[in-house]
Amino acid sequence: MLPASIQVLQRGWLSSNGILLAGREGVTLVDSGYGDHAPQTLALLDHALAGRPLARxxxxxxxxxxxxxxxxxQARHGCRTTIPAGEAPLIDAWDEEALILGFADQRAERFGYDDTLAAGEVVRMxxxxxxxxxxPAHDPHxxxxxSPEERVLIAGDALWEDGFGVIFPALFGDTHALAQTRATLDTIARLAPRAVIPGHGAAFDRVVPALERAYGRLEGFERDLSRHARHAVKVMIVFALLQKRRMPIATLPAYCASIGILQRINREFLGLTPEAMAAWLVEDLVRARAVAQEDGDLVPLIAA
Ligand SMILES: [Zn+2]
Known part of the structure; x- marks a missing residue:
């Protein structure tokens, strides 16, 4: 499905996929996974690079x-680092709320970059x-x-085989975010990729059914934004569980009341007490088989 020069280091849901693109000018890596997985990322990279340097x-x-x-x-390879131009002010300021880091009980080690890429620019990878x-709009930037030549799209979290990333701006009062998400799906549909490399999950070539599923989901969120708010809270809890591996159920109300993004979504959309929020989360996530209860703890049932 993919040219031999492109290799996807497929991860689970805590770490995004890493995409290696090899060429005469060196090897480029797209995305680097979650911080807790850094040793695993370096090992996967070493294996895939097989002694070649990482250029970018x-x-x-x-x-x-x-x-x-x-x-x-960067520390291992000293590679040039490139980020989307719109992210640069957030990375410069290390804005933990806009980057959805501490605000969501997530972490990343602070890093610098060498240059930026803006929409419309062309990059050799x-x-x-x-x-x-x-x-936009899972992340506005x-x-x-x-690749027009290969008709391959590296989609990040704009399109997965089954869904797309939480539309965070829509939960923070951006009234254009759902329309932007639709426009992004329209852009992908117009490109008509032969294959999509998503931010999570395997590369896929059944792009039309994936787009149909994504539009279907988006329509549900367009009809009722609180549906997306409930989805987002569940995603945030599962992500936290993937990182922590387990969490005592008794501590879940206090956790919901202490994490900024959960407080904010609850305040705007759900209006639940921390206890009611925790009880709803446990019931829904267990029923969806996303988590299990084990000795009074919640444990994730999907791959980290
Ligand atoms: Zn994302």
């Missing part, structure tokens, strides 16, 4: 599961020229990378 690291967007390994990869394409 490029990020699709600056969320913890895509930039968490940046510092470690591996054997191909890739067009940077704006991909996110980029996708498109």
């Amino acid at each position: 690291l490029v990020n699709t967007h600056c969320h913890s599961d895509h930039i968490g390994g940046n510092r470690a990869v 591996g054997e191909h020229e890739w067009q940077a394409i704006a991909a 996110a980029l996708m990378f498109w």
Whole structure:
């Protein structure tokens, strides 16, 4: 499905995929996983590079599961680092709320970058020229990378085989965010990729059904934004569990009441007491088989 020069280091849900693009000008890595997985990221990279140097690291967007390994990869390889232009002020200021880091109980080691890429620019990665394409609104500044020659799209969290990343701006009062998400899906549909490399999960070539599922989900959120708020809270809890591995159920109300993003979504959309929020989360996530109860703890049932 993919050219031999492109290799996807497929991860679970705590760490985004790493995409290696090899060419005459060196090897480029797109996205670096979650910080806790940095040793695993370095080992996967070493194995895949097989002694070749890593020339460049490029990020699709600056969320913890895509930039968490940046510092470690830079320290090991001394590679040039490129981020989306819109993320630069947030990275310069290390804005833990806008980057959805401490605000969401997520972490990434602070890193610097060498240059930025803006939508419309073309970047050589591996054997191909890739067009940077704006991909709001999971992250308002996110980029996708498109190879017209190969008709392959590196989509980040704008499109997965089954869904897309939480539309955070829509939960923080941005009334254009759902329309932007629809426009991003329209952009992907117009490109008609032969294959999509998502930020999470395997590369896929059944792009039309994936788009249909994504539009279907988006329509549900367009009808009722509180539905997206409930989805987002569940995603945040599962992500926290993947990182912590287990959490005593008795501590979940206090956790919900202490994490900024959960407080904010609850205040705007749900209006639940911390106890009611915790009880709803446990019931819903257990029923969806996303988590299990084990000796009074919640444990995740999906791969970290
Ligand atoms: Zn993301």
